[in-house]
Amino acid sequence: MSAALILSDAFDADSLRRLAKGCRNAKQGRRLLAIAAVYDGMNRADAAKVGGMDRQTLRDWVLRFNEQGTDGLVDIKATGAPMRLSPEQLEEFVAIVETGPDPEKDGVSVWRSQDLVRVIQERFGVSYKERGVRDLLRRMGYVRISGRPQHPEQKPEVIDAFKKTSPQPLAAHVGHLPKNKPIEIWWQDEARLGQKNGLARLWAKKGTRPRLPADQRYKNAYLFGAICPARGVGAGLMMPFANTQAMQMHLEEVSRTVARGAHAVVLMDRAGWHTTSRLNVPKNITILLLPSKSPELNPVENIWQYLRGTFLSNRVFEDYAAILDAGCQAWKSLSANPTIIHSIGMRKWAQCRFSHGTAIIRY
Structure with a gap:
């Protein structure tokens, strides 16, 4: 037997339905209606169907609702993995990308993902995979584009x-x-x-x-x-x-x-x-x-x-x-x-x- 859902005394079914009616966040509105159904005494399975979720998910949302109120029913945006390079290292890395490789020293004329993986490991002692390097570059506003031609003797x-x-x-x-x-x-x-x-x-x-x-x-x-x-x-x-x-x-x-x-x-x-x-x-x-x-x-x-x-x-x-x-x-x-x-x-x-x-x- 699953344990009964215990709800906060600060709300009731009618108040949650009024909040759901004026809610601009569709997902939050569905969760409010599901919890309102629990307040009305509906069993967990049927209340979960009201919100378009399963029983366990409803239980998890009820726990957040009891702790944080209606604000707890909003999705938390993922922040992603923490930055592994310090601000100073990031600044140096940007300079490396902007300057470009030395063909004689680096063996390439244009930076590739695998080259930057090696550079980060050698320069900063931090391990990245190629996909991680591409994500890092995108987060810093870089995209892979074709360059414009420039005469080598241009002034x-x-x-x-x-x-x-x-x-x-x-x-x-x-x-x-x-x-x-x-x-x-x-x-x-x-x-x-x-x-x-x-x-x-x-x-x-x-x-x-x-x-x-x-x-x-x-x-x-x-x-x-x-x-x-x-x-x-x-x-x-x-x-x-x-x-x-x-x-x-x-x-x-x-x-x-x-x-x-x-x-x-x-x-x-x-x-x-x-x-x-x-x-x-x-x-x-x-x-x-x-x-x-x-x-x-x-x-x-x-x-x-x-x-x-x-x-x-x-x-x-x-x-x-x-x-x-x-x-x-x-x-x-x-x-x-x-x-x-x-x-x-x-x-x-x-x-x-x-x-x-x-x-x-x-x-």
């Missing part, structure tokens, strides 16, 4: 200076234009698309390793692309080569896409076909060159990542015509979604409004 101070002083070169390039003439800010770049295609991440069942097509042939073409994030429009051309002639045709395509009566400032890198004097730049376009070795300044680089990851990766192109068709379809899909162009292309440092005496620049 950060040059990039910072360009961002801070960008209105000045813009003003210098368009100072000859009539006052209050609309100015559009465009970004331009080109990407090689070919049979030797990349592989993008995809969703798959845990423990599986999906096989993806990987062509080893070398036919390719070039997608010339330019975007105006403020308007959410783009101008693209598929070309067989990246040279001055292709660049000339692309500038003319951009010129036709610029809003009527407006002038476009097109920012681009310093490729040879961008800087040659043989280019006949349309009258409604001004070219502004970005600093050398600074691809991350150009949001079209992120447009290429989006197109490859969404439309072009994990595919085999049978011939040159298939490459051209895939590139055109990818750019048409992008152009049909101005929100994507705006979201990927906008840059805070380039969102400026200023007067340079003869024109107002808006972006």
